[in-house]
Amino acid sequence: MSLEEPLGDPQEQARRKYRHVRENVIADGKRSVLSEHRADDFESVLLIASASRGGSSLLFDVLRHHEATCSPDGEHGKWYTLNGVCYPEFDSDHVPADFESFDRERLLTDLLSDVGATVSDGDRTHRVDNALLRLPLQFPDRDLPYERLRERLLDGASLADALEAEGVSPIHYDEFADGDADEPVEREAIEERPFITSHDHKRGLRGDDFEKTLVLKTSVDAYRLPWIRERLFPETDVDLVHLSRNPAASINGLYDGWRLNRGFQTYDVGDLDLEGYDGSLWNYDLPPAWEREGRLIDECLKQWTGAHRHILDGRDAFDDVHRARFEDLLTDTASTVADIVEFAGLGDSDLLEANVDDLNQVMTTKEPERARWRDREDLVEGALDRAGEPYETVVEELGYTEESEWI
Secondary structure, eight states: OOTTSOOOOHHHHHHHHHHHHHHHTSOHHHHHHHHHOOGGGSSEEEEEEOOTTSSHHHHHHHHTTSTTEEEESSOSHHHHHHTTOSTTTSSSSOOOTTOOOSOHHHHHHHTTTTEEEEOSSOOHHHHHHHHHHHHHHHOTTOOOOHHHHHHHHHTTOOHHHHHHTTTOOGGGBTTTOOTTOSSOOOOOOSSOSSBOOOOSSEEOOOGGGGGSEEEEEOGGGGGOHHHIIIIISTTSEEEEEEEEOOHHHHHHHHHHHHTOSSOOEEEOOSOOEEETOOOSSEESOOOTTOOSEEEHHHHHHHHHHHHHHHHHHHGGGOSEEEEEEHHHHHHSHHHHHHHHHHHHTOOOOHHHHHHHHSOOOOSOSSOOOTTGGGGGHHHHHHHHHHHOTTHHHHHHHHTOOOGGGOO
16 A cells, blocks of 8 residues: 555554555564464463553563563553554443454554564664554654665664654654653654653564563553453463552652653543643543543542552453562562562573663653652642542552551
8 A cells, every 4th residue: 555645544544654664664574473473372471450650661671671571662552552442442441351343363463563572682673673663653644764764773873863864853752752841742643652662672573482471561451451361362371460559659640741741642532621731632541430621630540540440350350460569669679570570480580680680760750759749749638538439449459558658
């Protein structure tokens, strides 16, 4: 299909351009893997479920440094969006367990698009091809010269320099973004901003890599765990890690993210009138019973509550579930990670141990600081005091009843 055909909506544009890159631009080896394999070819999947701003990006970054794993460069939610398994097909991010009206083969192939195997060094060709496959999802309305971009990137140009040469600002990316940008970044996209860049410690997949564990995480999975277990990976061994973080820190992080100019917009749900927010797009996940009017801080609390309520209710769909706390990941990193590695049966990893000793900062809204939520304590506690059920039950089930432990 020609890239000069009339433009459709962003999803149609992204699908058309993604197909062009996959069929005509990337290396033959990667094209062959995507034609012969799907994500459910892996013997096992390790799924991280958490609420947004719950620390799952950090845990995912740690685990994808294990040589017994394969993983995408970032969240796989963009492939759900590309395939329409999202709002407005549904009223929220919740997907019923019996939902079958999707192209399972195509979705599972797309989920494999930016997956690589963990190695200590990495492969530039793999990273370049991954970046190119995601560009149509990041800029569906731009007719980018993908072949020329590939040549520049393989010749050693940075992604930021290559894109700037085509008139695309790197402010869209987490690695290059300026949190103090003056102008909102709210152009419609399939992948949620800030966009990710390819992981250094990855190489292209080979046949024997499918004996390893595929690590996946995206915040919307909290609302669709039974569907993932029963419809997406029904024959695969899927282990679930439920990562929690105290409500005050989480909703404070959500509040920060909503008010940033560089992300984390997800859906155009129509007019919004939320006190504390002057943007036009919804941010982060879309919980059931979301509202377009009211206080922003209250919607943030609904996001935390809704995600964990659905995880707690959906855990029974999995044979093996491990509960971890983000607070422990920060204060007792080595043993918390070791417990998860043992749970997943991954074994030892030199690269993982080095990463545990020097954690990366990923998808942060501000410089990490303990109990940063107390900077707006009155606002946060006001939302908690108004919450009632189901918030109060979720707090009890997760064990966050002692505010003194909320770091």
